[in-house]
Amino acid sequence: MIQVSKRAFKLMLPAMVGVVVAAQIFVGCNSGTPPAAPVADTKAKTDTGEIFVPPDTSTIPHDPFGDMVRYGRDLVLNTAKYIGPNGTVGHYLGNKMNCTNCHLDAGTKPFGYNFFSTHARYPQYRGRENQILTLGQRINNCIERPHSGTPMPLDSKEIVAIVCYIKWLGGNTTVGKHVKGDDGLELQYPNRPADPNQGAAIYATHCTECHGKDGQGQWNGDSSTYIYPPLWGKYSYQVGSSPHRVLKMARFVKGNMPFNKAMWNHPILTDEQAIDVAAFVNDDRIHPRPQKKDKATPDYPDKKFKPIDYGYGPYEDPFSETQHKFGPYQPIIDYHKEHKLPIVF
Ligand code: HEC
Numbered sequence: 001m002i003q004v005s006k007r008a009f010k011l012m013l014p015a016m017v018g019v020v021v022a023a024q025i026f027v028g029c030n031s032g033t034p035p036a037a038p039v040a041d042t043k044a045k046t047d048t049g050e051i052f053v054p055p056d057t058s059t060i061p062h063d064p065f066g067d068m069v070r071y072g073r074d075l076v077l078n079t080a081k082y083i084g085p086n087g088t089v090g091h092y093l094g095n096k097m098n099c100t101n102c103h104l105d106a107g108t109k110p111f112g113y114n115f116f117s118t119h120a121r122y123p124q125y126r127g128r129e130n131q132i133l134t135l136g137q138r139i140n141n142c143i144e145r146p147h148s149g150t151p152m153p154l155d156s157k158e159i160v161a162i163v164c165y166i167k168w169l170g171g172n173t174t175v176g177k178h179v180k181g182d183d184g185l186e187l188q189y190p191n192r193p194a195d196p197n198q199g200a201a202i203y204a205t206h207c208t209e210c211h212g213k214d215g216q217g218q219w220n221g222d223s224s225t226y227i228y229p230p231l232w233g234k235y236s237y238q239v240g241s242s243p244h245r246v247l248k249m250a251r252f253v254k255g256n257m258p259f260n261k262a263m264w265n266h267p268i269l270t271d272e273q274a275i276d277v278a279a280f281v282n283d284d285r286i287h288p289r290p291q292k293k294d295k296a297t298p299d300y301p302d303k304k305f306k307p308i309d310y311g312y313g314p315y316e317d318p319f320s321e322t323q324h325k326f327g328p329y330q331p332i333i334d335y336h337k338e339h340k341l342p343i344v345f
């Protein structure tokens, strides 16, 4: 499945680069409203130029660095096999998902939680820990949450290999800068709260066939990993991890789901549908998921750095947990602007 989509993606690349401008117009038309204003963000972006194209895997060098790049890529594609609960090199993950389930095509897909500019932007301040994290520590973050696992030693061959792969992938990017396509799609926010009930109907039409009626996904033949990864339940990503946030997920879903049908330049869902379905998937009242293990260490110790769509208080602003989680988001963004608070996504 990964191979097929990867090939299809490569075939589409030349066409995609040529339609950047058209795609932006299309995104606007699709939601039935004028093109969305850029989402305010604390990140410095380079919005000029074309979508970044990562190097082809055939160019990975045949030397000790290249060997680690290849191993890192293999780990990103087959994470559960190596470091899952029954992993061959260690038992670090708490579930059997692979990095590539979210970091699509091993982190090479535009607007698909890719690693285009990742190496160029670490070490980096992270609000959740209120610390500067290295890239290795950031990888461990995803191993702890969403993967419900335990961190790997930072000098382990596996962490070093994944860092090498991410460095190779973004080799042409500028230190400290974003590149075009390295984020989620920009969305126009509705001025009503996201509606999990409407999201349920969208889920039934567009998602159930692969992710299942109960969000359980579908195991592969020997249950060592997934053909279709789970979206909620005890084997899915954790509470408080990035995909558990409505906007973070909606921006990914609009550009990539339903899988193999939607593309960032050919979305299937409107902005409102993507937000509603993300609200349905991430609604804690109906869809339980694993909880954070270490409850003693609070997330976002400096609460002004909480993302706008983070559903757990306390906050620096007066808005409720429900409004942060489901919106409407614009009043929160406006309040942050007015009071010179960071606007984090
Ligand atoms: C359930 C989904 C999911 C899985 C599985 C997952 N991640 Fe992530 N990861 C995310 C999301 C969402 C983000 C935030 C992306 C963003 O902010 O655009 C992220 C961010 C990251 C970042 C920081 C990227 C950046 O540019 O700042 C790294 C590095 C990373 N993940 C590595 C990994 C690795 C390695 C694995 C496998 C061991 C993994 N992730 C598994 C969802 C996931």
Ligand code: HEC
Binding pocket: 001, 002, 100, 101, 102, 104, 105, 202, 203, 206, 207, 208, 209, 210, 211, 227, 228, 229, 230, 231, 237, 243, 249, 253, 257, 258, 259, 260, 277, 278, 281
């Ligand atoms: C045709 C099958 C298919 C359909 C339909 C589909 N997905 Fe997916 N989805 C996938 C596959 C496959 C992956 C993992 C991609 C990979 O590993 O390369 C995925 C990954 C995801 C992920 C990230 C991984 C995770 O488990 O958290 C999310 C979120 C997601 N899909 C949401 C949706 C939503 C919402 C819909 C409906 C709008 C949808 N998908 C429709 C096949 C599908």
